[in-house]
Amino acid sequence: MRPSAVRLLNILVPVKRAVDFAVKIRVNPEQTGIDLNVKHSMNPFDEIAVEEAVRLRERLKDAVKSIKVVTIGPPKAVETLRTALAMGADSAIHVEIPEGTPSPEPLAVAKTLRELVVRQKEGVDLIIMGKQAIDDDAGQTGQMLAGLMDWAQATFASRVDVDPSTKAANVTREIDGGLEQLKCQLPMVITTDLRLNGKYASLPNIMKAKKKAIEKITPADLGVDLTPRLQTLKVTEPPKRVGGGKVANVDELLVKLKEAGITAKRA
Amino acid sequence: MLRVAVLARSFARSYATAASPHALVFLEHNKGQLDSGSLSALTAASQLGGRVSGLIVGAPEELPTVLEQAKKVTGLDTVLHSASSQYTTLLPEVVTPLFVKLLSTQSPFTHVVSAHSSSAKSILPRVAAKLDLPAVSDITSVQHDSSSNSTTFTRPIYAGNAISTVRASDSIPIKFFTVRSTAFSAAAVGDAEAETESIDAVHVSNPPTEHVSTSLTKSDRPDLGVASRVVSGGRALKNAETFKATLFPLADALGAAVGASRAAVDAGYADNSLQVGQTGKIVAPELYMAIGISGAIQHLAGMKDSKLIVAVNKDPDAPIFQVADVGLVADLYEAVPEMVEKLK
Numbered sequence: 001m002r003p004s005a006v007r008l009l010n011i012l013v014p015v016k017r018a019v020d021f022a023v024k025i026r027v028n029p030e031q032t033g034i035d036l037n038v039k040h041s042m043n044p045f046d047e048i049a050v051e052e053a054v055r056l057r058e059r060l061k062d063a064v065k066s067i068k069v070v071t072i073g074p075p076k077a078v079e080t081l082r083t084a085l086a087m088g089a090d091s092a093i094h095v096e097i098p099e100g101t102p103s104p105e106p107l108a109v110a111k112t113l114r115e116l117v118v119r120q121k122e123g124v125d126l127i128i129m130g131k132q133a134i135d136d137d138a139g140q141t142g143q144m145l146a147g148l149m150d151w152a153q154a155t156f157a158s159r160v161d162v163d164p165s166t167k168a169a170n171v172t173r174e175i176d177g178g179l180e181q182l183k184c185q186l187p188m189v190i191t192t193d194l195r196l197n198g199k200y201a202s203l204p205n206i207m208k209a210k211k212k213a214i215e216k217i218t219p220a221d222l223g224v225d226l227t228p229r230l231q232t233l234k235v236t237e238p239p240k241r242v243g244g245g246k247v248a249n250v251d252e253l254l255v256k257l258k259e260a261g262i263t264a265k266r267a
Numbered sequence: 268m269l270r271v272a273v274l275a276r277s278f279a280r281s282y283a284t285a286a287s288p289h290a291l292v293f294l295e296h297n298k299g300q301l302d303s304g305s306l307s308a309l310t311a312a313s314q315l316g317g318r319v320s321g322l323i324v325g326a327p328e329e330l331p332t333v334l335e336q337a338k339k340v341t342g343l344d345t346v347l348h349s350a351s352s353q354y355t356t357l358l359p360e361v362v363t364p365l366f367v368k369l370l371s372t373q374s375p376f377t378h379v380v381s382a383h384s385s386s387a388k389s390i391l392p393r394v395a396a397k398l399d400l401p402a403v404s405d406i407t408s409v410q411h412d413s414s415s416n417s418t419t420f421t422r423p424i425y426a427g428n429a430i431s432t433v434r435a436s437d438s439i440p441i442k443f444f445t446v447r448s449t450a451f452s453a454a455a456v457g458d459a460e461a462e463t464e465s466i467d468a469v470h471v472s473n474p475p476t477e478h479v480s481t482s483l484t485k486s487d488r489p490d491l492g493v494a495s496r497v498v499s500g501g502r503a504l505k506n507a508e509t510f511k512a513t514l515f516p517l518a519d520a521l522g523a524a525v526g527a528s529r530a531a532v533d534a535g536y537a538d539n540s541l542q543v544g545q546t547g548k549i550v551a552p553e554l555y556m557a558i559g560i561s562g563a564i565q566h567l568a569g570m571k572d573s574k575l576i577v578a579v580n581k582d583p584d585a586p587i588f589q590v591a592d593v594g595l596v597a598d599l600y601e602a603v604p605e606m607v608e609k610l611k
Contacts, residue, residue, distance in 0.1 A: 024564065025425045034429055045546075106392065107401045134545065137424055138404045139388055143359065144396035152475035153359055155389045158539070170479070175385040176492070177540055178483035182358075185475040194529070194546055195539055229401045229439060233419065233432040241571055244592035246583075250605045253577065256593040260575050262496070262554050264610040265522030 008065035009125045009164055009186075011053045013089065014113055015046040017073050017080040018135040031234040042080045045130025047087075048192040053128050054088035055197060056162060063164035065122070066090050072112055072226075074099040078214060085209035092214040097226060103136065104226040110144035115222040117149065124187060125167070131156050131191040142191035152184035158195040162186075288317030288411050288418075291369065292343075293381035293391070296325065299332040303493050304382030306340065306453035308446040312380040313342045313454070315411040315418065320345040320376070321461070322369070324362055326355040334463060342454045343461040351468030356478040359390045364469040366394040370441055378411075378418065383445040395443045402443035403433060405549075407450040418442050426545040426568035448492070449551035449572060484540050486525075491541060494524030496554040499543055499570070502530035503559025503580070503599060510536040513603050514558060520610040526550065526570075528560045544569035559599045562587030579603065 019025060020039040028035050042050075050069060057064040069084040071077045072095040081092040095112055097104070104112070117124045132139035146153035154160075158179070159172035167186040172179055174193045219226050247253050257263070290312035295302040312319050321343045323333055327350040337346045347369070353361050370376060379394070381387035383405045395402040406420040407430075416437040424431045435442040491497065498518040504510040510531065518525045527537035529544055543550055545568035555573035560566060562578070562585055570576070571590055578591035579599050588594040595602060 019425070021565065025428050027429050034425060105401055107396060107399075110396055132546070135425055137422075137426065137545070138402075140392035140395075140402055140404060143389055143392035146359075147363065147393035147396035153389070153393065154476070156385060173385075174539055175481070177490070178481065179539075180356075180481045181479035183477045183479050188475065194533075229435075230403065231434045231436065233434055235424070236430050236432070238423070238427060238430050238571075241576075241590045243589045243594065246588065246594040246596060250595065250597075250602050250609065253579075253593055253595050253602075254606065254609055257554070257575075257577070260554070262521070262575070264520050 009060070009063055009162070010066045010120065010122050011056065011064060011068070011126045011128060012117065012120070012124045013046070013049050013053050013067065013069045013084065014109075014127065014129045014141070015050065015069050015071050015080055015084055016043040016130070016133045017041075017071065017077040018043045018133055021134055027235055027237050031236055032232075033235050040076070042083050043130050043133045043135075045132060045134070045192050045194070048194065048196050049128040049130055050084045050087045050089060051197050052160060052192060056160070057088070060162065060164055068093065068120075070095065070113065070116060072104060072109055073097060074101070081214055082206070082209050085212045086206050089212075091212055094214055094216050095222065096216055096218060101226070102228050102232075105228050105230060106138050106140035107144055107229070108224065108226045109141050110148055112219065112222055112224045112226070113141075113145050114148045115224055119222075126162065126169070126186055127189045129189070129191055131193055142189050146189040149187070149189070152186075152188035153191075154182050154184055154188065155191045156193040157190050158193045160190060160196065287413060288315040288377045289375050290315055290317065290319045290378040290380050291347075291376040292319060292321045293379070293387055294321045294323050294337055294346075295382065295384060295386055296323065296329070296333045299329060299336075301333060301336055301340070301456070302382060302384065303453045304384050304448040306456075307448035307451040308380050308382045309340065309342055309454040310451040311406065311409050311446040312378065314409050315378055316413065317377070317411075318344050320347055323348045324354045324357060324365065325350060326352055336456060338461045338463060339456050339459050340454050340461070341457045341459050343459065345462045345464055347464050347466050349466040349468050351470070353468065353471065353474075356481065357386055357390065358474060358476050358478060359393045360474050360476050361471045362390055363393050363397060364471060365466070366390070367397050368469055369466065370394070370398055374441065376441055377416075379441060379443045381445050382448055387445055391443055391445060398441065400439060400441055400443060401435070402445070403435065404445050405447045406444050407447050409444070420444060423568075426564055427571065428564065428568070447549060449549060484538050488518060489522070489524045491524045491526055491543070491548050491550060494550070495552050496521050496523035497526045497543070497550055497552045497570075497573070498523045498556045498558065499526035499528065499560060500531055500537065500558045501528040501560030502534060504531060504536050507536045513600065516607045517556070517558075517603055520607050521554070523554070523556070528563070528566050557587050557591070558603060560587055561585045562590065
């Protein structure tokens with residue numbers, strides 16, 4: 001445990017602006033990526049992370065000193081920060097990158113977050129973030145950040161209980177085939193699974209959020225290089241699957257199964 | 268500074284050796300059995316065209332059994348093994364230093380490979396970051412070019428609605444990747460006789476994380492991730508009792524695993540571990556039966572590589588019918604029992 005155990009909790013929540021989950025995406029004709037001229041929203045897992053931070057404060061009251069959200073993204077990503085502020089975060093940091101720059105890779109994001117964490121005068125005790133972004137589906141940033149910081153990590157969390165007095169967290173994780181419980185010492189990184197909280201953002205207090213502070217900073221200020229290290233050669237459409245049409249009744253369905261070599265299990 | 272050093276090292280490497288790949292495959296195990304996902308990862312590693320070593324980490328009492336099995340797996344040249352009571356459950360904070368030791372200066376390894384399992388997904392990115400290396404998640408194909416020491420992968424992005432082809436060039440001295448197990452067949456456990464080599468565990472004093480408990484969902488049915496047949500239910504199943512009463516007899520008649528849509532899981536009809544989709548399990552069985560599932564993008568992401576997709580839904584416009592090979596527009600409460608009866 002760190003010596004300053006009486007200190008109140010400062011929570012950092014990294015969020016990402018991503019193509020809205022309901023959008024049917026299209027690969028661009030140049031095969032360099034997808035058509036990004038579509039509706040964007042906060043990555044759903046990050047929304048859960050913000051919500052969890054706010055709920056932690058509801059439960060722990062004054063033990064949570066601050067909830068700060070951060071994003072790395074183009075100018076428009078500020079909207080995502082406003083959404084998080086409207087959900088109940090106190091302040092925000094926008095690491096701004098020019099429109100059209102490639103999305104930084106998880107390792108670069110983790111390094112940027114590390115630089116931000118070490119610059120927080122009051123320190124950071126808990127980082128809550130999504131388990132994956134629904135655009136690149138990489139699912140690496142939280143683990144990489146925990147590694148860079150040498151902090152405890154609890155990925156795919158479906159339940160989080162923090163005890164501010166002992167600076168420890170009990171986390172239930174979704175693992176293949178079931179659940180696992182961990183006890184972690186703060187500071188730590190938690191990544192959120194869908195089951196962490198089911199509540200959708202309460203009616204956002206947008207006017208209030210507009211008055212909250214957003215600090216702007218550039219990657220150069222932080223001394224980080226966001227140039228991708230992996231080359232994306234191309235982005236293509238997945239092979240199209242064409243439905244085989246409908247059958248009229250169960251008998252016809254079973255005939256089709258039989259044709260495909262599928263029969264009842266022999267006992 | 269660091270980057271210069273890394274670059275210099277990789278250039279030196281490409282001149283010195285013909286950059287013959289040597290993969291380290293993280294072999295996971297459970298109750299003395301190698302995970303089939305790890306065996307698929309091994310198949311992917313073999314496609315790099317070089318040496319393949321396996322790494323088994325575990326508690327001293329469980330390791331010998333798994334090691335015996337691992338030695339026999341086709342495609343492994345060497346099995347490295349490390350035992351410690353600290354490795355009884357694989358906490359990333361505890362096992363990362365072992366990986367870092369194996370992969371630091373003078374490491375013979377060019378690739379680190381694992382299944383895209385919940386455990387490896389937690390460990391590998393942490394290790395990669397420690398070594399200042401990127402990682403590639405959930406790959407569906409891999410190709411290594413020894414002359415340029417670059418590896419090209421394909422991987423699904425946007426819930427499988429686009430396929431990205433990415434190259435890890437010579438500037439990345441160790442290429443980390445996790446493997447989508449449904450895209451590679453599992454390596455066979457045959458009569459091979461790989462060499463074994465014991466690696467000293469790296470003791471971590473005062474780890475910041477402690478394992479408290481694990482609860483696995485018990486089932487007599489096949490495991491969802493590897494089952495050749497899957498019967499899945501959605502929101503239309505109404506509640507947990509109806510879900511069970513309707514789908515389990517059909518699953519049993521077919522010898523199938525049971526899956527669920529996110530809606531069914533969120534509503535509490537089925538256990539979380541049964542969720543099929545972008546954020547749940549990715550399956551590609553011979554037969555996937557979607558019962559009362561509309562077919563949202565996120566669900567399709569988890570099952571559209573199935574060989575035969577059968578959908579039963581009373582809504583003729585449900586998107587699931589666009590991908591189903593066999594669709595039946597019907598009330599599932601009539602159709603499913605009739606199917607069970609006629610399958611007997």
